[in-house]
Amino acid sequence: MTFAFQEGISPLIPLVIPMIEKRTMTLNLSAHEMDVVERLADEKGLSKTALVRQALRLYQSISSRLDNGEKVFVEHPTTKEKAELMVLS
Amino acid sequence: MSGALGVYPLNDRRTGKEVDATLWQSIERRHVDDFINKWKPIFDARLAELRSRGAVTVEIAAEHNLQDAYWQWAEKVEERRGELAWASFAVEAEGVTQGLMFTRVGADVRAREASQRNQYIVEIDLVAIAPWNRFRLVPTPQFKGIGRLLLATAISLSFSEEFAGRIGLHALPQADTWYRDVCGMTDLGIDNTKMRYFEMTEAQARAFIQ
Secondary structure: OEOOOOOOOOOOOOOOOOOOOOOOOOOOOOHHHHHHHHHHHHHHOOOHHHHHHHHHHHHHHHHHHHHOOOOOEEEOOOOOOEEEOOOOO | OOEEEEEEEEEEOOOOEEEEEEEEEOOOHHHHHHHHHHHHHHHHHHHHHHHOOOOOOHHHHHHOOOOOOOOOHHHHHHHHOOOOOEEEEEEEEOOEEEEEEEEEOOOOOEOOOHHHOOOEOEEEEEEEEOHHHOOOOOOOOOEEOHHHHHHHHHHHHHHHOOOOOOEEEEEOHHHHHHHHHHOOOEEEEEOOOOOEEEEEOHHHHHHHHO
């Protein structure tokens, strides 16, 4: 939900704004794990870094819901059978 | 993660001069305090004045640029603290908060526009400027350029996330024309939220920030 700005575009700000600098880590993966990361990154059109960041957000979001006592399910598209999604505790 | 992203010029309509504004990621306590102590009293005073003349309908609130007066910035900041899906930004000038924004990214935040359907985007969840910068709420709005700065920030976040500048948002009715006609976003109509949904493609984003 967003608010109105009753003004034209100011010519003062032609910009791409640098976001906060990120930190670097080394991630050790097996060849198979790396294959999966590369394939998923390719499918999603993201770099491996961006893919891992998206995955981390999803993992945090699900963990947070489970921590709050919620349950997360996946549903079969035709049978509508539901399976509870479990994550590491 | 918090810090100043840079200093950018705003135009002070009263003097015609440029004023430096600092863009912050994330919204801090002082920004929330400004909303509570400086923004809200102006909203409340105008709402009280309008109520003295009758019921304040959605249309009347829009006419007076007040539709977001009830947004609970303090609660949102508290609820979303530490959540990787959320990012927040604040613009300060002359020592006061001039604009606030929340954005969201995640596996479920995807584009709807045909040319980019299902690709990741940055969603602008909430964005607002201080009441003294608003037409129809005050006789002479002070700063110009806050809305553009915050929209450019969302686009920049999208580039940073490798989403190619793609952004999306639901607009309050008072904002429709700005997003469509001034920012060049694609109007995808009113959806199940009963609000109009807009999206910016990579090409539109590049045009906006050039």
